[in-house]
Amino acid sequence: MEFFLLILLLLAIIGLSSFFNHFLPYIPVPLIQIALGVLLASLPLGIHIPMEPELFFVLFIAPLLFHDGKNVSRQALWKLRKPILLLALGLVFVTVFAIGYLIHWLIPSIPLPAAFALAAILSPTDVVAVGAISSRVKIPKTIMHLLEGEGLMNDASGLVAFKFAVAATVTGVFSLAEASWSFLVIAIGGLAGGAILAFLIIRLKVFIRRLGMEDVTIHMLIQLLTPFVIFYIIEHFHLSGILSVVAAGIVHTIYHDRDRSPAMQLQVVSQSTWTVLIYILNGLVFVLLGLQVPSVTNEIFKNPLFNNWEVSKYIMIITAALLLLRFLWITAAWQWGRLFKKNIQMPSKKAIGIITISGVRGAVTLAGAFTIPYVLADGSPFPDRALIIFIAAGVILVTLIVASIFLPILARTEKGSTEDLREEMERSAMLRTIDAAIRSIRELMNDDKPWIRSVGYRSI
Known part of the structure; x- marks a missing residue:
């Protein structure tokens, strides 16, 4: 009964956030939801929801990315494939090494492999957060497609790099060749596996329709279960569940475009159902993030080993370094492209600024940080685990606030x-x-x- 009441309370908070946003439209809904989550956790109600990363990924990340994969423009993804890969792969690995060395230099108590792990989990941008902020800002379509493509791809690269950095910290062993090969297998296997499973599910729905079963309820149930089933199966084989649901969403869209006998009622019900589901899941992601902030903050601020001002300074420096590195990488990537193709048009400084500020970190970063083990292989505590989680949460909040303030200013000039x-x-x-x-x-x-x-x- 308590769990049921807690779910009702969280849903009520999501509705309350929309109410506040109506009267405070200049504050993005994600920030309001995080603030309400912090307020709820601070009240003496004894509410504590432990972050279980594996459950979090399958319940929230899988359907959200499946939905994004269904709605992203395939033509735009193919047209922008080079800049997307430069951001989703190149920038991620540059961030791991550059920011990893910076973190180790700032905080010597964090060993270099653990610093690489923190940098890796800070590298993925959150397409959900960007979409929530961009809903009230006029962002050019090309830039939005680029950000969506980056957000769909860099989760997998960042999490794979994070996995190997954590393993190197725990075991003290790391092989670049093995890590590179594993990344290719995990990424390609996730994409191929998701596409194959999506195709099989589509053939199942076609078979059901040929039997004369046009019941919208059955087809809608299969559609809702698709991302959860695919993510779970692919992760069971230690491949990228994130890329698998993205691939599944794209395959479903391709089939939908080629289907010459679509059921209009199913389309209407599907669109309405997914709209409500995505709204609830988006809200729950940020409310749960807010619920984790007080416990993480108290663990650091009440610990005499940490200086509160120093820790806050670390967050600001790391956030500034992430944004600066992103700005330099985008500028250098286009300059490098112009060396080989003179017909490539250099984006304006405002466009580069929008892409830079839109590098918001979100739920994947925090969920990944909570997967850090408590102990190493020899039984000793994982070095500065609480501090790593606190820095990750701080960077999420700072990037959200920076994007909320400066994105409308930059995007207004592009209107x-x-x-x-x-x-x-x-x-x-x-x-x-x-x-x-x-x-x-x-x-x-x-x-x-x-x-x-x-x-x-x-x-x-």
């Missing part, structure tokens, strides 16, 4: 760009065309054609 103006003109022309067509149909309606009137056309 009048030629691309956005053209899109707005195309949309306006399309609406006028549809409106004119509806008026023509209404003029043709008479008493001899009651079936047209029954359709219930309405002007836009």
